Amino acid sequence: MNRTIPTPRIDGMRSSARAIVRELGFMQKGLAGTELSPSAVHAIIELGYGTVTTATDLGDLLHLEKSSVSRLVQKLAQDGLIAITMDLSDKRSRRLALTIDGQRLLREIENFGRQQLRSACDQLVDSDLAQIETGLVLFAKALRAQRQTAATSAANVEVRQGYYPGVIASVAYLHASYYSANYGFGAVFERKVATEMSEFMSRIDRPMNTTFSAYRGDEPLGSVSLDGEDLGEDVCHLRWFIVNPAAQGLGIGNLLLQSASSFVxxxxxxSTRLWTFKGLDAARHLYEKNGFSLIHEAAGKQWGTEVVEQEFARPRGYS
Known part of the structure; x- marks a missing residue:
């Protein structure tokens, strides 16, 4: 379906979604009356329902990476909420199931959630309640369809390592066009990206340096570079991370940062360091998801426009 939904309408729906998340307690510690994280609560529910029985399936369902699922499963097992057993049909796999304590917690979570929703629904007349039921079902279906479409598109993505003809020009163009349109960066910024990346490419064949670039056919979808020389002291510099706006929703950014993390x-x-600026919330989410933490920020003009510059670091051994 090709149509353009007006931005104010989209923003209105996003605002309502954020309000639902806040009111249901997802921004607070102790979701659903427990001391568990949101992902742990969802894991207890889905394992209790029998929706999934393995860590791999749990990660797919909750959209979590392998390392995050591993930590989650380990914590729930240590707390005595799930049991891990060998899958007799596939000895490489482990089956997950709720323990008696886990089943007891599931009943508490279910009672809490039902009462929370029942209290809210008591404020509505039957016709409004019916609209909400239908709307939630349709919206969940649309989100699943969008993810499946994105997964299909992502399957056609190729990640290339090292220098490829045109990579300097494409990275400079993606940076210049995006930051000019959204943040007013100009010639100083574009010249800085092109010049510094050109210098870096003269060292790309050294083993401590590399670039990962995502392509769909000949279309550049994003790129990130790892410079293991310019900072010294066994510190890797993550540079020129960019995702083509046309590729948003395909998981390109996460794919590139996972490749970068594996390399370092x-x-x-x-450690690994990167410099960015305040306000790039989507990128910051990806950085933090892949082990980076903010260690310093201050106003600066290194990119030609005054912004609050930020430095992030990722320690060795993060997983």
Whole structure:
């Protein structure tokens, strides 16, 4: 379906969605009356329902990476809420199930959630309640369809490592066009990206340096570079991370940062640093998801426009 929904309408729906998240307690510690994280609560519910029985399936359902699922499963097992057993049909796999304590917690979560929703629904007349039921079902269906479409598109993505003809020009163009349109960056910024990346490419064949670029056919979808020389002291510099706006929703950013994290771990750098600026919330989410933490921020003009510059670091051994 090709149509353009007006931005104010989209923003109105986003505002309502954020309000629902806040009111249901997803922004607070102790979701559903427990001391568990949101992902742990969802894991207890889905394992209790029998929706999934393995860590791999749980990760797919909750959209969590392998390392995050591993930590989650380990914590729930340590707390005595789930049991892990060998899958007799596939000895490489482990089956997950709620323990008696886990089943007891599931009943408490269910009672809490039902009462919370029942109290809210008591404020509505039957016709409004019916609209909400229908709307939630349709919206969940639309989100699943969107994710499946994105997954199909992502399957056609190729990640290339190292220098490829045109990579300097495409990375400079993606940076210049995006930051000019959204943040008013100009010639100073574009010249800085092109010049510094050109210098970096003269060192790209050295083992401590590399670039990962995502392509769909000949279309550049994004790129990130790892410079293991310019900071010294066994610190890797993550540089020129960019995703083509046309590729948003395909998981390109996460794919590139996972490739970058694997590279720095394989080469045993003590830490990885990157510099960005305040306000790039989607990128910050990806950085933090992949082990980076904000360590410093201050106003600066290194990119030609005054912004609050930020430095992030990822320590060796993060998983």
């Amino acid at each position: 771990d394989e080469h045993k750098f003590e």
